[in-house]
Structures are given as C-alpha cells and as structure tokens.
Amino acid sequence: MIDVLVIGGGNAALCAALMAREAGASVVLLEAAPREWRGGNSMHTRNLRCMHDAPQDVLVDAYPEEEFWQDLLKVTGGATDEKLARLVIRASSTCRPWMRRHGVRFQPSLSGALHTARTNAFFMGGGKALVNAYYRSAEALGVRIRYDARVERLQLRDGRFVAAWVGDERIEARSCVLAAGGFESNREWLRDAWGRNAAGEWPADNFIIRGTRFNTGTLLRFMKDADADMIGDPTQAHMVAIDARAPLYDGGICTRIDCVSLGVVVNRDAERFYDEGEDFWPKRYAIWGRLVAQQSGQVAYSIIDAKAVGRFMPPVFPGTKAESLPQLARALGLDEARFMRTMNAYNDACRPGSFNHTVLDDCTTAGLAPPKTHWARPIDTPPFFGYALRPGVTFTYLGLKVDETAAVRFGGEPSANLFVAGEMMAGNVLGKGYTAGVGMSIGTAFGRIAGTQAARAALEERRHAAA
Known part of the structure; x- marks a missing residue:
C-alpha cells in the first residue's frame, strides 16, 4: 500500500511530496493537469516573501518578523490567524536552503519589480523553473507522479482518509495530503458566490482567471x-486588475497592469473610485481586482502620461495611446465631458512635492475625494495612455480550517491521517487582501508541514501493522 498520497501538483503539493519522501515514506502524487500544464498556479509565480534579520544573498537589508506580520495584518485588515501567520513567517526564513537542495535557484529582484528587493526572493526562471526543479527532484527520489489524474472524491471513515478515486480507480493510502487548489476556475461556483449586483449583473461572468x-x-x-x-x-480571493485583453486562463503575471499608482483609475462612468497611491504597489496590487469587480460592467481604465513611462513593469499589450486627454477618452469609449471633469479635478488637486516612487512621498492631492495619498502628479504630458482593466482571479480563499499540524478538522477534531496545504487552506492566513509572494510562503510552509505529518502518520501505521 502507498504510504502518502498527495493530491495536487503545485508548490504546496510538491513540497509535501518531497518532505514525505525524505522522511522515508513511499509517495504517489496525483496531478489533475497533463504534464505540459503541471504545476497549478505555482508555474505563474515569481517569488517568495521571506523574513530575514540581516542581508542574505539575493535579499538586501533586513525584513524582520514583526514587520512581515504588520504588513500581513494591514493587507488582511486583521482577517488572519496570528499563530498560523507567524508560523508561516518564521518558516519563510529557513526554507531557502532546503529549496536549493531540490534545485531551486534564486536571483536578485527584477528590474521593474518595485520595492521587493528587501522582502522577496525571486526564482531564477520564475515559477515554471521552480516547479520543474521540484518535479525532477521528486522523480529522482522515487516519488511516483501521475498526470491527468483528477480526483473527484475520497473515501473517509470517522475523519480518517481511506482512499481516493481517479475515475473508477480506487487508490488506497495510509495518509493523504490535499493540495489541489481553490475553485477559481469553476465559473458556476464563482457565480453562486458573487451573485448579482445592484445593476442585475453577474460580476463573475466578467472575471478572467x-x-x-x-x-x-x-x-x-x-x-x-x-x-x-x-x-x-x-x-x-487574490484578485488583481489585469489587462482586459488577457486570455481567459493562464495569462499569468505578464497580464497585470502595474502603472496604477503612477496615474489614476476611472470606471466606465469616467469617475475615480479609490486612492491609487494608498501604499506601495506590492502591498496594494491585489486589492484592485476586487475594486474593479465592484464597478459597473466590471471594467476600469488606468490612465497615465509620458512621465510614468519606464517606471513600471511593461505590460504584455500596449496601451491605447493619444496625444490629448479628450482624444484618449474617445479612444477608450468614455464620455469625454465626464472624463475631462475627472481629470481636471485631479490635476487641479495635485500639490507640489518631491516625487519618489521608491518611498511614500509627499506628492498628494488636496480637497479631492477619493484622495491620492502619494505619487500624485498632474497627468499633463503627452502622449497619454489608457489600459482597460478586468478582475483577474489568481486563487480563492475559501478553504479548510487547520491548526499548526496542517490536519484537516471535522467538528473541531483533527484528522489523524488527512492533511491540507496551499490554496486549499490559505484562507486561515489570508482572510482577505494580499501582499506579494505570501501565497508561496504559505504553500511552502504548510506543504512541508503536511508532508512531514503525513509521513509520520503513515509510518506509524505501518509499524503498528507489522507489530
């Protein structure tokens, strides 16, 4: 019989499989995707948020535990389990040597990846390289991997895992790790969750995955x-404002529009609706998808001028370009008069300051609602650019409640042999909001815990059976 069955094929699943195998357990990993699409959302990632008390190879300065915790507390608005969050934070400081042993390589923060040189360790080759490295290591260690192996249901008995089904095939194991991701690609479930808005629209119909x-x-x-x-x-969910022209699935990071904090964002009625300069972009980029989802038609437009060009990661698609703001409004299909009222009000409200996009500068607006708190400069230098935005869902936060052992719980009681990691439990740490790289921190920490615990449970059962 298999010792540990891992269901999923991304970062958390692979960390669990590797840890279980290193602990001496036999391991089978079931990946729902075909081999060429293996890795789940992890293949679209770039980095891991890491606590560190002093400079470490690719990370500069220090990013201590308390600052990491305060960053997480701020973006979640307190919707987080502090004990589990601090577990993740501390684990992020010690995981990279283990990752390197399994073939993951790191590089300094990329040009255009604002404000992350101190907080985030970037994967050389991105998430796809990380996933491939883990798969190579797993195969070398003897983990058996099956692709196109979608698990539809489990057999459970009194809170214990017994078996999983792939189609009509029943697969038994002494313990199991669930790491099969959220429900973001289930349009029906998204519609059920979001329902209709006040305008009678189904917002989820306009979400891009x-x-x-x-x-x-x-x-x-x-x-x-x-x-x-x-x-x-x-x-x-981790929901980002992305280019409205992005593909329905698997667009990844290159579809993100990163110029939001350098300009203004207006909705379909040509009105601003949120502070574009509230905080550094890595702490705020993941709120903008939800903000756009709450707008009529689930669409918005990021507006910049020539002064912003070259200061952000260039998007995969060029923006709509115009030599004047009225011309830009017409090109974007916005009401010209309303657009100009919005832009003139913003430009008039900008107060002189020392612009510096690497700090929370003193360029702000006065008497404007909503305000722009930082990096507020008049949009007055042609050419002008506009990017249509849609909500881009990365992963959902509804998940299984856990404790520090990563055990699935039934009626408050932890299962003895069923564990969970990654997006299926990230909601314990991320009740809402997001900060760059923390999803990989959660997946790595709880993937390693789940794999260790699953191996311990399986090997103990094996010993009892042999006694």
Whole structure:
C-alpha cells in the first residue's frame, strides 16, 4: 500500500511530496493537469516573501518578523490567524536552503519589480523553473507522479482518509495530503458566490482567471459536503486588475497592469473610485481586482502620461495611446465631458512635492475625494495612455480550517491521517487582501508541514501493522 498520497501538483503539493519522501515514506502524487500544464498556479509565480534579520544573498537589508506580520495584518485588515501567520513567517526564513537542495535557484529582484528587493526572493526562471526543479527532484527520489489524474472524491471513515478515486480507480493510502487548489476556475461556483449586483449583473461572468484552468474546487466542494471544518469568505480571493485583453486562463503575471499608482483609475462612468497611491504597489496590487469587480460592467481604465513611462513593469499589450486627454477618452469609449471633469479635478488637486516612487512621498492631492495619498502628479504630458482593466482571479480563499499540524478538522477534531496545504487552506492566513509572494510562503510552509505529518502518520501505521 502507498504510504502518502498527495493530491495536487503545485508548490504546496510538491513540497509535501518531497518532505514525505525524505522522511522515508513511499509517495504517489496525483496531478489533475497533463504534464505540459503541471504545476497549478505555482508555474505563474515569481517569488517568495521571506523574513530575514540581516542581508542574505539575493535579499538586501533586513525584513524582520514583526514587520512581515504588520504588513500581513494591514493587507488582511486583521482577517488572519496570528499563530498560523507567524508560523508561516518564521518558516519563510529557513526554507531557502532546503529549496536549493531540490534545485531551486534564486536571483536578485527584477528590474521593474518595485520595492521587493528587501522582502522577496525571486526564482531564477520564475515559477515554471521552480516547479520543474521540484518535479525532477521528486522523480529522482522515487516519488511516483501521475498526470491527468483528477480526483473527484475520497473515501473517509470517522475523519480518517481511506482512499481516493481517479475515475473508477480506487487508490488506497495510509495518509493523504490535499493540495489541489481553490475553485477559481469553476465559473458556476464563482457565480453562486458573487451573485448579482445592484445593476442585475453577474460580476463573475466578467472575471478572467490569471492562473490554471484545472483548479475547479472539486475536492474543496467534496470536503465541504463531508462536513470538514471550513474557513473563509467564498468571494475573497487574490484578485488583481489585469489587462482586459488577457486570455481567459493562464495569462499569468505578464497580464497585470502595474502603472496604477503612477496615474489614476476611472470606471466606465469616467469617475475615480479609490486612492491609487494608498501604499506601495506590492502591498496594494491585489486589492484592485476586487475594486474593479465592484464597478459597473466590471471594467476600469488606468490612465497615465509620458512621465510614468519606464517606471513600471511593461505590460504584455500596449496601451491605447493619444496625444490629448479628450482624444484618449474617445479612444477608450468614455464620455469625454465626464472624463475631462475627472481629470481636471485631479490635476487641479495635485500639490507640489518631491516625487519618489521608491518611498511614500509627499506628492498628494488636496480637497479631492477619493484622495491620492502619494505619487500624485498632474497627468499633463503627452502622449497619454489608457489600459482597460478586468478582475483577474489568481486563487480563492475559501478553504479548510487547520491548526499548526496542517490536519484537516471535522467538528473541531483533527484528522489523524488527512492533511491540507496551499490554496486549499490559505484562507486561515489570508482572510482577505494580499501582499506579494505570501501565497508561496504559505504553500511552502504548510506543504512541508503536511508532508512531514503525513509521513509520520503513515509510518506509524505501518509499524503498528507489522507489530
């Protein structure tokens, strides 16, 4: 019989499989995707948020535990389990040597990746290289990997894992790790969660899925129906404002529009609706998808002028270009008079300051609602550019409630042999909001914990059976 069955194929699943195998357990990993699409959302990642008390190879200065915690507390608005969050934070300081042993390489913060040289360790070759390195290491260690192996249901008995089904095939194991992602690719579930807005629209119909098409939430739904303890709001997600021209699935990071803090954002009615300069972009980029989702038609427009060009990661698609603001309004299909009222009000409200996009500068607006708190400069230098935005969902936060052992819980009682990691439990740490790289921190920390615990449970059962 298999010792540890890992269901999923991304970062958390691979960390679990590697740890379980290193602990001496036999391991089978079931990846729902075909080999060429393996890796889940992890293949679209770039970096890992890391605590460190002093400069470390690719990380500059220091990023101590308390600052990491305060950053997380701020973006979640307190919707986080402090004990589990601090577990993740501390684990992020020690995981990189282990990652290197499994073939992951790091590089300094990329040009255009603002404000992350101190906080985030970037993967050389990106998430795809990380995923490939882990798969190579897993295969070398003897982990058996099966692709196109979608698990539809489990057999559970009194809170214990017994078996999983791939189609009509029943697969038994002494313990199991669930790491099969959220439900972001399940349009029906998204519609159920978001419902209709006041205008009678179904907002979810206009969502674009930044990540994998294979995260349909099948196992999450099964576990919910099996009365596993759940946590999180099904409408909360890592949701980013991305280019409206992005593909429906797997657009990844290159579809993100990163010039928001350098200009203004207006909705379909040509009105601003949020402070574009509230905080550094890595701490705020993931709120903008939800903000756009709340606008009429789930569309918005990021507006910049020539002064912003070259100061942000260039998007994959060129923006709509115009030599005047009225011309830009017409090109974007916005009401010209309303647009000009909005732009003139913003430009008039900008106060002189010392512009510096690397700090929370003193360039702000006065008497404007909503304000622009930092990096507010008049948009007055042609050419002008506009980017149409749509909500881009990376992963959902509804998940399974856990403790520090990563055990799935039923009625408050932890399972003895069923564990969970990654997006299926990220809502314990991320009730809402996001800060760059923390999803990989959660997946790495709890993937390693889940794999270790699953191996311990399986090997103990094996010993009892042999006694």
